Amino acid sequence: MAPKKVTIVGSGNWGSAIARIVGQNAQQYPNLFDQTVNMWVFEEIVDGQKLSEIINTQHENVKYLPGKKLPENVVAVTDVVDSCKNSDILVFVIPHQFVPKVCNQLKGNLKSDAMAISLIKGLSVNPNGGIKLISEEIHEILNIEVSVLMGANLAHEVADEKFCEATIGTLDKKKDAEMWFKLFNTENFRINVVEDANTVELCGALKNVVACAAGFADGLKLGDNTKAALIRIGLMEIIKFIENFYPGARLETFLESCGVADLVTTCYGGRNRKICEAYVTSKKPLSEVEKELLNGQSAQGPLTAEEIYATLQSKNSVEKFPLFVAVHRICKGEVPADRLIECVRAN
Numbered sequence: 001m002a003p004k005k006v007t008i009v010g011s012g013n014w015g016s017a018i019a020r021i022v023g024q025n026a027q028q029y030p031n032l033f034d035q036t037v038n039m040w041v042f043e044e045i046v047d048g049q050k051l052s053e054i055i056n057t058q059h060e061n062v063k064y065l066p067g068k069k070l071p072e073n074v075v076a077v078t079d080v081v082d083s084c085k086n087s088d089i090l091v092f093v094i095p096h097q098f099v100p101k102v103c104n105q106l107k108g109n110l111k112s113d114a115m116a117i118s119l120i121k122g123l124s125v126n127p128n129g130g131i132k133l134i135s136e137e138i139h140e141i142l143n144i145e146v147s148v149l150m151g152a153n154l155a156h157e158v159a160d161e162k163f164c165e166a167t168i169g170t171l172d173k174k175k176d177a178e179m180w181f182k183l184f185n186t187e188n189f190r191i192n193v194v195e196d197a198n199t200v201e202l203c204g205a206l207k208n209v210v211a212c213a214a215g216f217a218d219g220l221k222l223g224d225n226t227k228a229a230l231i232r233i234g235l236m237e238i239i240k241f242i243e244n245f246y247p248g249a250r251l252e253t254f255l256e257s258c259g260v261a262d263l264v265t266t267c268y269g270g271r272n273r274k275i276c277e278a279y280v281t282s283k284k285p286l287s288e289v290e291k292e293l294l295n296g297q298s299a300q301g302p303l304t305a306e307e308i309y310a311t312l313q314s315k316n317s318v319e320k321f322p323l324f325v326a327v328h329r330i331c332k333g334e335v336p337a338d339r340l341i342e343c344v345r346a347n
Ligand SMILES: NC(=O)c1ccc[n+]([C@@H]2O[C@H](COP(=O)([O-])OP(=O)(O)OC[C@H]3O[C@@H](n4cnc5c(N)ncnc54)[C@H](O)[C@@H]3O)[C@@H](O)[C@H]2O)c1
Pocket: 010, 011, 012, 013, 014, 015, 016, 041, 042, 043, 064, 093, 094, 095, 096, 098, 119, 120, 121, 122, 153, 154, 155, 156, 296, 297, 298, 299, 300
């Protein structure tokens, strides 16, 4: 079989960190993977130069992952269709609000047997009010199989090659596990493949909302016990949400890297935590704080909280998820952050 061509659809903070791993692993398995890995870059000008040109000459994404070299076999391509049309494997890693636009551009322009894996932590809202997984959204638009990779993976720490773990959720472990393992696993990025893909993905999306609560608590200087209580309540709401809307989760999945481990790392070291802390301390709007602190990166928690809230409203379930709802209302400025504990105290 010919080596598979891989494209990384995205080149932000996580997209660039994972490109280091995928580029290296492609080189390690020349019989399995084409030696050139494409990376789709949403073009922008950085210090008067095109970001794609900087990446292809300096082999560094100076805006989204400064100070870390990309392997030279990772090539930036700015036309999303050109970057993907001959590829067998698509690694989706863009902020979730851009998924419909990007996938609609790709529609009808892919190999019929292309496969995808989504590293995107977020949700999409159906017009009827229900939620959709990002993997489902990609599948619906492109009609290709979509696995997911989630875990306790702060991009800068992965790029520093500090030990961590990640969970791949796939629908058919027998068929796909070995290929995904070889594409992503390294000494310091340990992959476990499971079949409970929906739970893996939902853990990745929902933990961002709990991270916002952790950030509010930090901004209010509520201390470690309170933050731990919020993480516990948040975990219970994650489990309840999955039971209600995507039943059939396996308990073990919550104990994978995508579950408790990601919840912990994101509540201590993530961008959602950071901007929500600053929202409380600075009293500036969230959008302004995000702009000031993240230099073009995107925190997905506030948008996910809004998407969850719309779903809960349409299902008459708002009162069952006080933490998720409080995060949304605080992000929107409808409730002051110092009422967070009052909102969740009854749990
Ligand atoms: N950064 C992390 O530590 C991390 C770790 C694990 C998972 N994730 C998840 O991975 C996904 C991608 O995150 P990231 O950190 O790579 O991105 P990011 O937060 O760095 O976002 C910036 C990216 O969005 C792109 N972008 C901006 N405007 C765009 C547009 N109009 N259309 C398309 N793209 C546009 C930028 O070019 C850039 O590549 C998210 O779902 C995130 O939750 C992130």
